Amino acid sequence: MADVQYLRVYVRQLRQKVEKFPDQPQYITTETGVGYRLREPD
Structure with a gap:
């Protein structure tokens, strides 16, 4: 869990x-149940 x-x-x-x-x-962004997502700038 420390990770x-x-x-x-x-x-x-x-x-x-x-x-x-x-x-x-x-x-x-944080995606619940998935993890993190890196999005492109608008």
Whole structure:
């Protein structure tokens, strides 16, 4: 279960670098039951 926490921390740090508003992600989204998805900019 610790691996899940590492992934969440990594994604949070990545969002801080990539997203304009990390609390409202547009590029790295969370998909319930699937994981994370990297989306193309509009």
